[in-house]
Amino acid sequence: MSDVQYQSRRDWLLTDAPQTRRQARLGAIYQGWLTFRANKLAMFGLVILILLIVMAIFAPLLAPYSPFSQDLTNRLQPPGAANWLGTDHLGRDIMSRLIHGSRITLFIVGTVALIAPIIGLFVGTVAGFAGGWVDQVLMRITDIFLAFPKLILALAFVAALGAGIGNAVLALAITAWPPYARLARAETLTIRNADFIAAARLQGAGPMRLLIGHIWPLCISSLIVRVALDMAGIILSAAGLGFLGLGAQPPMPEWGAMISDGRTYILDFWWVAAMPGLAIFIVSLAFNLLGDGLRDVLDPKGAKE
Amino acid sequence: MLTVTDLNVWFGYPPDRVDAVKAASFTVAQGESFGLVGESGSGKSTILRAITGLIDTWSGQIEVAGQAVAGRKRDRAFHKTVQMVFQDPYASLHPRHSVDRVLSETLKLQGMDDIDGRISRLLNDVGLGKGFRFRYPHQLSGGQRQRVAIARALAAEPKLLLLDEPTSALDVSVQAEILNLLTDLRAEHGLTYVMVSHDLAVVGHMCDRLAVMRGGRIEEIMTVDQLRHAGATQDYTRHLIAASAGYERS
């Protein structure tokens, strides 16, 4: 179907003259992948996150014990051959709980990462694009949300809605969107007066088409970068809620709640709190590294130096 | 084709109100090529933006093909009659839309059928082969981008093309190619041009008549013949012509 012969699949992807829509799109993705791959640390972050996802999917197969089975004779054992990461105050295997806990972490992170930027994108772009009183109203609402410390606001929501993992996620998402709205609005303001928007207007494109087809694609990339960088914060906030007993309820192996459980024994049995802490640290770091790499790919002007 | 009477355009509100265009009047006949010349800030591009409705703070009368337009709203018939090519081909193409996407969206908006066939024809018209159809702007040179922008403007099969400094961001050799393309397209499609430029030589090459603008006012309207043969009546025009001739060592 193509009249040009390519040396290899790589050449086919990197060609400057794609023959089909599919080739063009795949080529653009491959270019991005090459840029991303050049960032060693970002690749490292990506590998960790893939491992985390694999771990979450195969948790029942990977975990040596049940995360809930208690063995009071075997409580607070240090890391060793039987329990690689030790046991907690109820004799539960910490590694098994961490492995199962990765599912909860991913659920929280995934849901918040889906809800918050979408609300933010919608509010921010509509405000920036419409201008006038719509902008005023939407941005003042955003300001109100921004006026409260995030965790306090989340606490208030959870307290009103009731403790539990679902409500915790909801509270985090509701408190996380305002920065995205601001970002999306700022981006929209710079794009709004660009010539290509004027050109589309002259073709008779309506505001909805401009917003969704022209402005969103340009805002989304910087939002994705921002979300990836914020992920660490979201994990920590979720852990914070868990730590305060307002997130996942016992006996769910949520990492923050696990630290909270280990808090009492922190001086004599450090591993009970340290192991979930380490897990949170590694995953947060991985998300940060990934975010850096994504910035190289999606937002070339902000990258380097 | 186009009649502009007593056009005033302003930005902002008193006391910061800036009058960008003051009492500008001119007419452009069907099939004519009309130039608007002036230095930066003279209001020449602003006139185009008022005609297309990209600016709504104007007063006076604008009539396109016998139809008066008002404010910012333009109907579909207007978009089918009038199209515009922007100055900077690096800013006038969406960075994440391929040529194919740009043209097919435009054609759909104009309610055209046979989109595949039309895209091939448009690309041929502007001297780009079908090999360019699926490229993204970053895979195109400045001249190629401007060709895509011209193809987009032609997609609606307009009668009147507004050209806002279409070659000032390009190298001179590429400028020659684009100007030739515009000349050919006008002959083929019987287009009417209104071309804004700061370059008298470019306007002299492309246009039949021109208006010289300064500080928002039209200083004088004359034919290109007058421009060439020292027929300028205003001092400012003469000064402009002398300055564009190049640098004379004092």
Add this chain to the structure above:
Amino acid sequence: MTTALLSVQNLRVTFPTRQGAFQAVRGVSFDLGRERLGVVGESGSGKSMTGRAILGLVRPPGRVTADRLTLGDQSILNLPERQMRAIRGNRISMVMQDPKFSLNPVMRIGDQIIEAYRLHAGGGRDAARQKALDMLRAVQIRDPERVMGAYPHEVSGGMGQRIMIAMMLAPDPEILIADEPTSALDVSVRTEVLNIMDGLVRDRGMGLIFISHDLNLVAQFCDRVLIMYAGRVVETLAAKDLHNARHPYTQGLLNSLPRLDHPVERLAVLQRQDSWRDVPLQTDLPGGL
């Protein structure tokens, strides 16, 4: 031409890319005396990169190599940044295309000139202030006191460019590199700015490298012209002989310009040839290359 102020031999600027090394400048050689040397070419011809390479402004991963790059008797090829900074401004100055990007937007113009002057020449604040006022007067700014107190956004483009020139000339450099100094200006302002530069260069006996895409302007303003194509100098000409250029690229560039005094139906379009990339055509010039 007597002694060369600046001597460049086989200058190359290389950037690593995914497809291998890309040479933006491929073996440029010239000597600059007390003259106005024009460097002309289209975008991507390497003309600006040549100017930046001389000043040591090519950012890594770009690499500059040359057989010789000497300012007077001193080699300035890849000098450490500290020494380069002493040369930049003191002995070689540069004027960029758009003054908006070269002036600090949150600092008064007077303070910027004074600071630039004291950085290079030292001396007290009052002396520097006097010098700054003199410089502004030298670039024909009528009301220097007022301009000294203004912020960059409060002056027009032509005025900004004149201020840049004043700033760059304050330390009395031997060489001025002007990279498209008038492209952002209107034609009527352009003449003024060029006049000022011309006068200063003549009075002070500076060497001027004038980088531009505008062949006609360069021919009228400069003494000698280098025409660059794809990172190489394809032709060197005395400015007055420009219209007898021999290289097909130079001729093509000249023919592609619309002209008021020579109306044509269609403009000549430049047909690029691959051979231009590799076979430079040198025109013999007395005292030239």
